[in-house]
Amino acid sequence: MSKPTTGGFAKTPGWLDWYEGPSKPRLQLPPGSVDAHCHVFGPGDRFPYAPERKYTPCDASWQQLFQLRDHLGFERNVIVQATCHGADNSALLDALRRSEGRARGVVTVRRSVSDAELKSMHEAGVRGVRFNFVKRLVDFTPKDELMEIAARIAPLGWHVVIYFEAQDLPELWDFFTALPTTVVVDHMGRPDVRQPVDGPEFELFVKFMRDYPNVWSKVSCPERLSVSGPPALHGERNAYRDVVPFARRIVETFPDRVLWGTDWPHPNLKGHMPDDGLLVDFIPHVAPTAQLQRKLLVDNPNRLYWG
Numbered sequence: 001m002s003k004p005t006t007g008g009f010a011k012t013p014g015w016l017d018w019y020e021g022p023s024k025p026r027l028q029l030p031p032g033s034v035d036a037h038c039h040v041f042g043p044g045d046r047f048p049y050a051p052e053r054k055y056t057p058c059d060a061s062w063q064q065l066f067q068l069r070d071h072l073g074f075e076r077n078v079i080v081q082a083t084c085h086g087a088d089n090s091a092l093l094d095a096l097r098r099s100e101g102r103a104r105g106v107v108t109v110r111r112s113v114s115d116a117e118l119k120s121m122h123e124a125g126v127r128g129v130r131f132n133f134v135k136r137l138v139d140f141t142p143k144d145e146l147m148e149i150a151a152r153i154a155p156l157g158w159h160v161v162i163y164f165e166a167q168d169l170p171e172l173w174d175f176f177t178a179l180p181t182t183v184v185v186d187h188m189g190r191p192d193v194r195q196p197v198d199g200p201e202f203e204l205f206v207k208f209m210r211d212y213p214n215v216w217s218k219v220s221c222p223e224r225l226s227v228s229g230p231p232a233l234h235g236e237r238n239a240y241r242d243v244v245p246f247a248r249r250i251v252e253t254f255p256d257r258v259l260w261g262t263d264w265p266h267p268n269l270k271g272h273m274p275d276d277g278l279l280v281d282f283i284p285h286v287a288p289t290a291q292l293q294r295k296l297l298v299d300n301p302n303r304l305y306w307g
């Protein structure tokens, strides 16, 4: 892949660029596999970063994303609006339109969005909106505004993607369980993997999925959640062992409601930037059988985004 650029913006100090020259995964992805969580950033000189952003990344273009898709062996992408672009979805919509039907999108909108805009986003391949509750990434949006947006996108057949941290689930519970659509949780609701997999915090997340059959989870981002590593670098095939029991429990308990994504280009990682080929080779640790892998990578994302 070509080298990361910045389009004239100054990156957040300490920013880690995505890993150049990822390895080829040993795992042969089944035909029709979807990378169901990834982003495009800019390029900043064409699609400027939002004034209200909390970080400034390196650019990550649709060309670089689709090159990675082909290199890793995925057929399709779900591109999720990154908070550094706020509610300006232009870079994402441009990527969808250039994907030849091989990408779907999840956008961020305000209550001022018009019906015509929603329709045009749908035609471009958008199938969901993202509500973000991670305080380091976004300013607070009132819940009544979010509920209004959810009610407007529900008739389009779209779903709501939520990003939050495990300790905030109790406070957000009533809001989440009142959402009228399918609800997809980013990165398993960010469990603290130092706690037991059957401890009260993760049990609440499992209860959320068990009691509400409209709730799905991405079992993505071991590189973010891991505390003890080791990182997916230098040929390591047993990376992020502390995350495995959490992701595996979700995959085995709810095999028809899980998704997987690279999270490329991995915004805001601090310690290391993973080799995306090795990240793909993490999948069999959490989905150990061919059948579970097919549901996670092919059946579930295609049903939700291309069904």
Ligand SMILES: O=C(O)c1cc(C(=O)O)oc(=O)c1
Residues within 6 Å of the ligand: 081, 082, 083, 084, 137, 186, 224, 263, 267, 268
């Ligand atoms: O944990 C993060 O920093 C992060 C940020 C974003 C975003 O800025 O949209 O998306 C993610 O999936 C994860």
